[in-house]
Amino acid sequence: xxxxxxxxxxxxxxxxxxxxxxxxxxxxxxxxxxxxxxxxxxxxxxxxxxxxxxxxxxxxxxxxxxxxxxxxxxxxxxxxxxxxxxxxxxxxxxxxxxxxxxxxxxxxxxxxxxxxxxxxxxxxxxxxxxxxxxxxxxxxxxxxxxxxxxxxxxxxxxxxxxxxxxxxxxxxxxxxxxxxxxxxxxxxxxxxxxxxxxxxxxxxxxxxxxxxxxxx
Numbered sequence: 001x002x003x004x005x006x007x008x009x010x011x012x013x014x015x016x017x018x019x020x021x022x023x024x025x026x027x028x029x030x031x032x033x034x035x036x037x038x039x040x041x042x043x044x045x046x047x048x049x050x051x052x053x054x055x056x057x058x059x060x061x062x063x064x065x066x067x068x069x070x071x072x073x074x075x076x077x078x079x080x081x082x083x084x085x086x087x088x089x090x091x092x093x094x095x096x097x098x099x100x101x102x103x104x105x106x107x108x109x110x111x112x113x114x115x116x117x118x119x120x121x122x123x124x125x126x127x128x129x130x131x132x133x134x135x136x137x138x139x140x141x142x143x144x145x146x147x148x149x150x151x152x153x154x155x156x157x158x159x160x161x162x163x164x165x166x167x168x169x170x171x172x173x174x175x176x177x178x179x180x181x182x183x184x185x186x187x188x189x190x191x192x193x194x195x196x197x198x199x200x201x202x203x204x205x206x207x208x209x210x211x212x213x214x215x216x
Contacts, residue, residue, distance in 0.1 A: 026065075171210060
């Protein structure tokens with residue numbers, strides 16, 4: 001006969017096993033969803049397709065996620081976390097604030113083209129508003145990376161009355177706009193310049209103009 005302590009351990013073991021199995025199914029759902037996204041795009045993702053891919057019934061998927069939007073929310077947060085990590089990594093490669101901002105801009109640009117699936121989801125409905133910002137800590141952290149560097153640039157320049165929050169929004173909006181245009185319709189080559197080189201020239205032109213307006 002099991003002792004009381006043995007019974008407690010048995011119950012705990014069952015609970016831990018159930019929790020582990022639950023996590024495994026949840027991870028499987030996310031892995032299958034990501035694979036479907038890469039094969040068919042975000043627009044074609046559905047709970048039914050995910051259930052078929054993991055060979056479970058639709059209700060099992062709903063046991064772990066309320067709806068498709070809940071699954072998309074996980075990837076949305078992952079995307080902003082990854083973007084924030086890459087911007088922070090780019091930031092520390094430079095010591096001068098202007099160079100830091102330039103590095104951040106190019107890191108953002110590179111992220112968008114290397115992680116198109118994430119980027120399309122993150123900005124599928126346009127630029128996030130204030131309410132969306134408050135709901136996604138990873139998004140707030142990403143914005144703070146940009147804001148901290150712009151604050152440093154303003155502090156070292158002659159335009160100390162510049163509205164940092166406004167400049168952050170302008171910086172982000174403009175780069176996002178340039179990325180979106182080039183994702184949809186990449187510029188054609190001319191005079192022996194590759195598309196990648198042309199993209200970098202366009203971004204560099206923006207950065208130079210932005211920094212000039214920020215410091216003068």
